[in-house]
Amino acid sequence: MRLRAYLLMLFVVAVWGSTFVLIKGALADATPAAFNLARMTLAFFVLAIAYHRSWRGITRKHMAAGALVGLCLAVGYQFQTIGLVRTTPSKSAFITGMVVVLVPLFSSIPGLRPPDSRALRWNAFAGAALGFIGILFLTAPTTTSTTGLASLLPDFSTISAGDVLTFGCAIGFAFHCIALSHISPSIGFKPLAILQVGSCTVIMAISLPFIETPHIAWTPRLLVALAIAAVLATAAAFSIQSWAQSVLPSTHTALLLTMEPVFAWITSFLVTGERLGLRPAIGAILILIGIAITELMPQPHVPTAHEA
Numbered sequence: 001m002r003l004r005a006y007l008l009m010l011f012v013v014a015v016w017g018s019t020f021v022l023i024k025g026a027l028a029d030a031t032p033a034a035f036n037l038a039r040m041t042l043a044f045f046v047l048a049i050a051y052h053r054s055w056r057g058i059t060r061k062h063m064a065a066g067a068l069v070g071l072c073l074a075v076g077y078q079f080q081t082i083g084l085v086r087t088t089p090s091k092s093a094f095i096t097g098m099v100v101v102l103v104p105l106f107s108s109i110p111g112l113r114p115p116d117s118r119a120l121r122w123n124a125f126a127g128a129a130l131g132f133i134g135i136l137f138l139t140a141p142t143t144t145s146t147t148g149l150a151s152l153l154p155d156f157s158t159i160s161a162g163d164v165l166t167f168g169c170a171i172g173f174a175f176h177c178i179a180l181s182h183i184s185p186s187i188g189f190k191p192l193a194i195l196q197v198g199s200c201t202v203i204m205a206i207s208l209p210f211i212e213t214p215h216i217a218w219t220p221r222l223l224v225a226l227a228i229a230a231v232l233a234t235a236a237a238f239s240i241q242s243w244a245q246s247v248l249p250s251t252h253t254a255l256l257l258t259m260e261p262v263f264a265w266i267t268s269f270l271v272t273g274e275r276l277g278l279r280p281a282i283g284a285i286l287i288l289i290g291i292a293i294t295e296l297m298p299q300p301h302v303p304t305a306h307e308a
Contacts, residue, residue: 002247005247005248006244008243008244009256013256013257013259013260015237016233016260016263017260017266018264019229019232019233021271022225022229023035023225024084026221026229029216029218029221031214031216033081033082033207033208033211033212034214035216036081038216039230040200040234042227042231043197043201043230043234043238048194054190054191057188057191058195062192062195065186065192065195066194066195066196067195068183069179069195069196069199070197070198070199070202072172072173072175073196073197073199074200075169075172076171076173076176077172077204078204079167079172080173082165082212083163084162084166086160087165087166092162093260093261093264095166095167095170096166096169097131097132097258097260098132099174100258102170102171102174103128103174103178104125106178107181123293127255128255129290130286130287130290131255131286131287131290133283134284134285134286134289135283135287136283177257180242184242184245189242189246196238197234197235262284262287
């Protein structure tokens with residue numbers, strides 16, 4: 001079961017990485033918060049219809065849990081999409097990758113630590129650190145005034161408002177990952193998928209007038225992007241993630257998420273012919289090493305009902 005969860009989560013990450021260029025183009029036809037609301041609304045209706053039998057077993061406790069997870073999800077998406085308008089895609093991907101570091105750091109706090117796990121071992125932090133460095137090499141812009149090995153280092157001479165907003169996205173997604181680790185073992189993945197996307201939609205609708213003056217131009221490019229983002233990258237993806245995190249530790253899920261920029265690079269190569277340079281190649285290798293360290297020497301944890 002755990003192997004299936006890893007493979008499905010890897011598929012989800014591949015979908016998220018490959019749709020990055022598609023969503024970036026769609027933002028030319030819609031303001032970011034309006035696009036997010038349209039995406040989540042469509043995804044919610046797809047889930048509500050596909051999992052219509054799951055409505056009967058939903059309780060108030062489930063709704064409260066779904067609202068918490070949906071809030072974290074909404075924070076992550078709103079900060080990420082709004083920040084993307086104000087920063088470069090490479091910086092956005094790098095800062096979002098901070099979730100790899102934030103998840104184990106937040107999980108080390110006793111009140112946030114999932115109840116079925118013990119204190120993290122050194123390999124979880126080492127794997128997270130390697131994954132973080134890998135994303136840094138893969139996505140961060142390089143210095144242009146140096147040569148040799150120094151040219152491999154990132155350039156942090158400029159920090160935009162979009163960079164700061166995107167860091168809020170990393171915090172939101174980190175808490176979303178941790179919240180799922182607490183909640184998903186006790187709630188079926190179908191009702192949890194409905195509740196978290198539905199709550200996220202409501203939160204986005206309430207916050208929309210406070211964030212921006214919404215605008216949407218219903219172009220074919222936007223409609224295609226919404227369909228793929230809502231059905232495949234949201235409805236299907238979060239259904240899989242909700243189930244997978246009921247059997248996988250949150251730190252392992254976070255490390256799998258570091259593969260997203262790798263798939264983004266692969267998609268870019270297939271679509272535009274862009275090739276990996278030395279720095280991105282080093283970053284991809286470091287990410288794979290980080291995942292291997294965490295998986296080959298996993299931290300001890302108490303098995304959940306799904307693992308027993």
